[in-house]
Amino acid sequence: MQEASYPTVILGGGFAGLFTALHLSHQNYSHPIILIEQRDRFSFKPLLYELLSGELHSKQVYPRYKELLAGSSVTFVQDTVKSIHLHQRRVTIVSGKVFDYSNLVLALGGKTTYFNTPGAGEYAMPFTSGEEAIALRKHLRNRLHLALQTQEREHRRLLLTVAIIGAGPTGIELACTLADLLPIWYDELGGDANEIRVVLVNRSREILKGDVNSHLQKTAQRALKGRVIPVDLLFDAAVTKIHGDGVEYRQHDQTQVLQAGTIAWTAGTAPNPLLMELPISEERRDQRGRLVVTPTLQLLDFPEVFAAGDCATDSENPQPPTAQVAYQQGGAIAQNLQQIREGNPAIPVQIQMRGTLMKLGLNESVANLFNKVQIKGQPGHFIREATYLQLLPNSAHNRKVTTDWLTDELFQRDRPFSHMQLGQTPWLSGVATLVAGLLLATPLVWRAAQPRQFQQNLSWTGVPTLLDRLAPPSR
Known part of the structure; x- marks a missing residue:
């Protein structure tokens, strides 16, 4: 078999890996495409909070790879990578199968x-996958049921306390979600929602420190305090040990213990351990061990290998480890693989940062568009979910999910909880629906008046495609 006819092998089915595979398939890539991923479902990480709360269904944000890849030219292999041999251009998986490749894409994600x-x-x-989100939901439900059956006050307090370690974006989004959600769940069971306690534990006094969302600190702090149950902030607390029923930490040179029946860890990720076994020198890695790539996302010493997402960094143009970056990297790698296959040079990747989106509670988010304009509350929630749903990795799946979601939002159909349970009146619920309608109507008017400008300015959000599906433009 000639090396040129070997397949392109993609390791990892996260945003970067999956979108590389799908883009190659859509481009009618002439060589076999093999995607190797140990899980059977794709975890749409930005919407795991909605999976936890039930705001969105598992089919919407936790679909099976076989469903997403149906009809494509991608061969999906569910297995764990055992070893990667860059010099031999070979990948071995745990089942014993060996894959020789012409090109390799490292998109293994973090751990x-x-x-x-x-x-x-x-x-x-942890809270990094659909499986973990579902496990946390089951655990929390179990704790609430146990608390109802517990007469001893201190033990019930422990069961109803949630400690979240780490005040980065995941910790803040999870804390805001649970501080709204758990009181509703407990109240439905007949418990006293005021007994719920959510504690955000952070090593420093600064939330979102060093994060791409750091400029949203004040917005996030207000949101943490404005939940159904205000989030308690435990700062300058260095966690030293985790027990089955609590968190041990050092604060102001004293060791203390926070009793908690649920402990969620969002304090950080590290590159996949397989990367450390690669024959790559320390000079070709950053301080975290990620692989340094060229502007075209290729390894410096192995140009047939591309790397993206949490696996790689471009020292000349570093990017935050976010979904929108990995999404764009997947499309860029596919384009460059096609360029190489056609005998053309690879093209430097241009990442367009379009702002950030953060979930700050049930039906509440902040959409920080282009890091200039903050849209908060329910309008921010509408923009956040519409934007993320438009990034779902399959057009047919995307169309159905987005349409179902919009119908649920506008008509409150099949909701896991009602706005009334959140303390709103029917009038406010109607206002929310009106706002959602206006958010839909405004871009429709803009599209009709200035179609070219509308397409150029909003194409990144997915709004033009969404409107074309829901309300096709007149011809």
Whole structure:
């Protein structure tokens, strides 16, 4: 078999890997495409909070790869990568199969790191996949049921306390979601919602420190305090040990313990351990161990290998490890693979940062468009979910999910909880629906008046495509 006819092998089915595969298939790429991923479902990470709360269904944000790849030219292999041999251009998986490749895409993602904290791996619950979101939901439900059956006050307080380790974007979004959601769940069971406690534990006094969302600190702080149950902030607390029923930490040179029946860990991720086994020198890695790539996302010493997402960094143009970056990298890698296949040079990747989106509670978000304009509350929630749903990795799946979601939003159909349960009146619920309608009507008017400008300015959001599906323009 000639090397040129070997397949392109993609390791990892996250945003970068999956979108590389789908773009190649859509481009009618002339060589076989093999996607290797250990899980059977794609986790749409920005919407895991909606999976946890029930705001969106598992089919919407936690679909099976086989469904997403149906009808494509991508061969999906569900297995775990055992070893990568760059010099031999070979990948071995746990089942024993070996794949020789002409091109390789490293998109293995990151792995939760506990910073060698004793007990964290055993007792803290990570929140990085659909499977983990569902596990956390089941655990929380169980704790609420146990609390109802517990007469002893201190033990009930423990069961109803949630400690979230890390005040980065995931920690803040999870804290805001649970501080709205858990009181509703507990109240429905007949419990006293005021007994719920959500505590955000952070090593420093600064939330979102060093994050791309750091300029949203004040907005996030107000949101944490404005939930159904205000989030307690435990700052300058260095976690030293995790127990089955609590968090041990050092604060102001004193060791203290926070009793908690649920401990969620959002304090950080590290590159996949497989990257450390590659024959790449320290000079070709950053301080975290990620692989340094060229502006075209190729390895410096192995140009047939591309790397993206949490696996790689371009030292000349570093990008934050966000979904929108990985999404764009997937499309760029596919384009460059096609360029190489046609005998053309690879093209430097241009990442367009379009702002950030953060979930700040049930039906509440902030959409920080182009880092200049903040749209908050329910309008921000509408923009956030519409934008993310438009990025779903299959056009047919995308169309159905987005249409179902918009119908649910506008008509409150099949909702897991009502706005009344959130303390709103029917009048406010009607206002919310009106706002959603205006948000839909305004771009329709703009599209009709200035179609070219509308397409150029909003194409990144997916709004033009969404409107074309829901309300096709007149011809």
